[in-house]
Amino acid sequence: MKLGIAALQWMIFMIAAAIVAPIAIADLYQLSAVETAGFMQRTIFVLGVAGLLQGLLGHRLPIHEGPAGLWWSVFTIYAGFIGVLYTSNIAALQALSGGLLVSGVFFIILAASGFIGVLAKLFTPTVTFVYLMLLVLQLSGSFIxxxxxISADHPTMDPWMALLSAIVIIATFTFGRSKAMWVRQYSVIFSLILGWGLFLVAGKAPSVSSAHTWFDVPKLFAFGAPTFDSGVITTAIFITLLLITNLVASVRLMEGIVAKDEPSDPKRYRRGGLISGVNQLFGGGFSAIGSVPISGAAGFVTQTGQKSIKPFLIGCVLVIGITLFPPIMNVMSALPAPVGYAVTFVIFTNMVIMALKELKKITVGEENAYLVIGISLMVGVGVMFLSPSATQGLPAAVIAVLNNGLIVGSIFAIILEQFFLFREKEPKRG
Structure with missing residues (x-):
């Protein structure tokens, strides 16, 4: 019974966190209602499979997969190329499917070569602190x-939604700090159900759309055969290098929670990289959004105290299962977005706590470490304030990076810290 509820909690959390991206991208590409439903089904199906493969064969940690923010950026950028580089929206999506396939192959090559293990060593407490703080700062605006x-269709604040979201936040904090262990363990599912109920009573919950069929298997190459061009291949290779950063950070964080008393397993990064490559291939094959292990899983585990991988694996199976039944999928899709944001807001406050704990681990070269943190945070947050129009005309891969302060700041932190370490070693060589 407890295992089942914990698995259901994982399932709802994974779906709630994954719904926004496919809907937003489908809107950008002006897909029909049927095409949008299929795109969402395939994306969530791939995410479920990706999490299951990682849990069984990859890093073997309870880290759910979500739509990669970098791929989301690339999809958004390529929507602007319709009518310029691509004759139609479908042609652009075919090119992106090709890009995901290229990314998958490159991911596997890098993992097999041991590159990911080398990168993992660069994620010191200083770099991890910068990564976590930028992650929270980057997402905080979306949460609020x-x-x-507030959305593109509704640019003004809805006071009722704000009030109900505040109630959900308070409830999530309360459940997560309850003296009763079972309440803490299932705090997320209690909060989601409570929030959904409040929005239904207030008439703010979206209606459940009707399904055209009871059973539907996700289709391979739903938009047609993938295409390959130099632009999308270059973009895919560059994005893959940056996705590895997300993978390493997510694995390192979760290792510190579920296996903090055990030595880090170097093979975990290689296995995780190989499976991430396979998952990118799945994303391209099923014409979905590329996935990545989500660092927020560490906050979820901290909030619920559920460190066992069993409920996570069952949750992934449930996610895969309900994508095969459109009526159930449509019900899950009707979860009010503000409820998901409110619960995730609380989960990400745990990420700030983790960041501060990383800061305490810095004992050597503190002055240089704080300088690295200061510069990296300034650069990363500054990039977040750049207008999308400021990068027009640049290559798609560069635009995707410059629209992502998390990646820019983290790369700065790694480079600066290695520079200072090199300078400290230099006199010893002389």
Missing amino acids: KGMFG
Whole structure:
């Protein structure tokens, strides 16, 4: 019974965190209602499979997979190329499917070569602190807008949604700190159900759309055969290098929670990289959004205290299962977005706590470490304020990076820290 509830909690959390991206991208590409439903089904199906493969064969940690923010950026950029580089929206999506396939192959090559293990060593407490703080800062704006009911279609704040979201936040904090262990363990599912109920009573919950069939298997190459061009291949290779950063950070964080008393397993990164490559291939094959292990899983595990991988694996199986049944999928899709944002807001406050704990681990070269942190945070947050129009005309891969302060700041932190370490070793060589 407890295992089942914990698995259901993982399932709802994974789906709630994954719904926004495919809907937003489908809108950008002006897909029909049927095409949008299929795109969402395939994306969530791939995410479920990706999490299951990682849990069984890859890093073997309870880290769910979500739509990669970098791929989301690339999809957004390529939507602007319709009518310029590509004759139609479908042609652009075919090119992106090809890009995901290229990314998968490159991911596997890098993992097999041991590159990911080398990168993992660069994630010191200083770099991890910068990564976590930038992650929270980058997402905080989306959380607030989502809880206030602000969107492209509704640019003004909805006071009722803001009030209900505040209630959900308070409830999530309360459940997560309850003296009763069973309440803490299932705090996320209690909060999601409570929030959904409040929004239903207030008439703010979206209606459940009707399904055209009871059973549907995700289709391979739904938009047609993938295409390959130099632009998308270059972009895919560059994005893969940056996705490895997300993978390493997510694995390192979760290792510190579920296996903190055990030595880090170097093979974990290689296995995780190989499976991440396979998952990118799945994304391209099923015409979905590329996936990546989500660092927020560490906050989820901290909030619920559920460190066992069993409920996570069952949750992944449930996610895969319900994508085969459109009526159930449609019900899950009707979860009010502000509820998901409110619960995730609480989960990400745990990420700030983790970041501060990483800061305490810095004992050597503190002055240089704080300088690295200061510069990296300034650069990363500054990039977040860049207008998308400021990068127009640049290659797609460069635009995707410059639209992502998390990646820019983290790369700065790695480079600066290695520079200072090199300078400290230099006199000893002389």
